[in-house]
Amino acid sequence: MRILDLGCGPGRDLACWGVTSSDQVVGLDIDLGSLAIAKVRYPNQAYLQGVGECIPFQDESFDRVISAVALPYMNVQKALGEIHRILAPGGTLSLSLHLPGFTVGELLHKALPKPVATIFRLYVMANGVLFHCTGKTVGFLRHRTESFQTERGMRIAFTSAGFVNFSFERALGPTGEAFTVEARKRK
């Protein structure tokens, strides 16, 4: 199976996502420093710099896209449109996302009382509320984007991008509540 790890960061073992050694995995991330680390950690895997909002691959080049807590840092509607484009018909998308509680925690425990960090976290909260209502996000200064996701917002965003068969799962993990989502491109 051809798999894209979107927003791969410094690389991670994807076995928990059901990826096996017979799969061909390509990691894509905006950050060159993270990619350099990933190449050392997983030398047999291919890595490329690029952004989720303009994925540098042809239409229908992958059977599956996995993205672990990277979509919250992208323009969600643009990235989902790109993921849909590069997936083959019937291809699947697996995501882990940020719930509102993550952003509230960042605001209370990391941002306050620092003014710049607090303003940014308030933007992230407002962007999450916007996403919940419309399925769309907006950028902050210097093209920085962040939001939290909700099931309602993801349903709207998936429908707009053309995905079907959505499923949502919440589970308590070591770093708080994990929110994972699956969807499929129509055959």
Ligand SMILES: C[S@@+](CC[C@H](N)C(=O)[O-])C[C@H]1O[C@@H](n2cnc3c(N)ncnc32)[C@H](O)[C@@H]1O
């Ligand atoms: C929280 S890290 C997760 C990294 C990795 N997936 C993991 O699970 O360890 C988010 C990653 O998304 C990447 N990222 C942020 N915005 C991006 C964008 N627009 N396009 C591609 N990658 C992006 C960051 O560079 C970072 O590596």
